């Protein structure tokens with residue numbers, strides 16, 4: 001059956017043919033009236049040229065999300081099954097863990113779907129109206145292809161508002177326990193999939209944990225701010241470092257303590273339930289100096305409009321973090337605020353200047369490879385991690 005057609009600007013058609021996945025509101029020339037949110041449509045140019053098959057949501061500021069640019073593809077069960085199988089197969093090369101992202105939305109050609117594996121269970125998020133209409137089909141396919149012990153939905157975040165969807169969460173298939181034990185060699189972690197942030201664990205920081213473990217030395221003093229369930233602090237403590245973790249939410253601090261015990265490093269870790277901004281301010285003024293400061297704050301600007309505010313917050317954290325460092329101390333900075341990434345170098349340079357500190361950039365990386373960064377989909381690169389070293393004063 002022919003799909004309804006939405007006419008788009010020629011430049012948008014060209015971009016999409018070059019693998020971009022989004023068509024914005026001001027790039028739509030004409031759309032049929034009354035199409036329900038999430039309907040599959042053909043995006044075409046005024047001359048009738050086919051550009052892509054997309055899910056359409058007139059309420060969203062990204063009304064068209066591309067499923068395929070191959071004319072003649074039908075987005076049916078078999079097509080979706082192939083896309084899913086391809087996404088899962090790509091993750092087979094990630095070894096040493098039973099916790100990974102299996103589907104990363106547009107990056108895997110399944111816009112709006114997140115599927116994370118935690119041991120034998122799956123935790124999913126449905127982020128768009130287009131994927132909401134395919135929900136039952138996708139849950140069936142996930143069940144069929146992966147045979148999980150349970151599937152939990154965690155679509156309870158604010159991102160659905162923009163798509164006109166209500167938040168929702170709950171077990172869709174089988175059973176999903178309150179806590180799941182995952183393996184990420186050489187560690188194990190307890191994850192709370194029902195109440196944890198994201199789908200329960202920062203799977204995207206797998207590489208960061210490994211880098212930290214390699215760089216930290218025994219007896220280093222590490223301050224892990226915004227520590228959530230302790231994974232970065234634990235990565236440092238397993239190398240013999242002494243770690244202070246600061247996290248605002250008490251339930252996460254409790255889980256972090258259990259994770260420290262689980263990994264045999266509880267005697268080297270201290271946990272503070274409190275505001276990391278205030279804690280860093282106090283450390284910067286006080287006598288303690290750390291060999292490492294880990295800064296992994298939450299998103300500091302949720303929209304472009306809030307960028308300036310986010311910039312000020314990050315600047316403050318950097319200045320105080322640098323002050324809390326010993327000479328030649330190191331900072332691990334992770335920024336997940338998309339709107340700050342472009343200016344990150346400048347923000348760090350200004351903060352270092354305010355502290356009169358010369359910094360060496362020892363390493364830089366992005367999110368772990370099961371959250372693929374697709375060059376033509378800029379939003380798929382959403383995390384920047386930097387390893388910085390403070391030069392000794394005499395080196396300046």
Ligand SMILES: C[S@@+](CC[C@H](N)C(=O)[O-])C[C@H]1O[C@@H](n2cnc3c(N)ncnc32)[C@H](O)[C@@H]1O
Pocket residue numbers: 197202205226227228229230231232246247248249252274275276277296297298299336
């Ligand atoms: C990006 S996550 C950190 C993830 C963690 N590093 C990991 O790898 O598991 C940010 C954390 O900061 C916490 N948080 C948010 N605001 C905070 C504040 N003002 N002080 C301390 N923690 C805060 C959140 O509860 C969340 O756990």
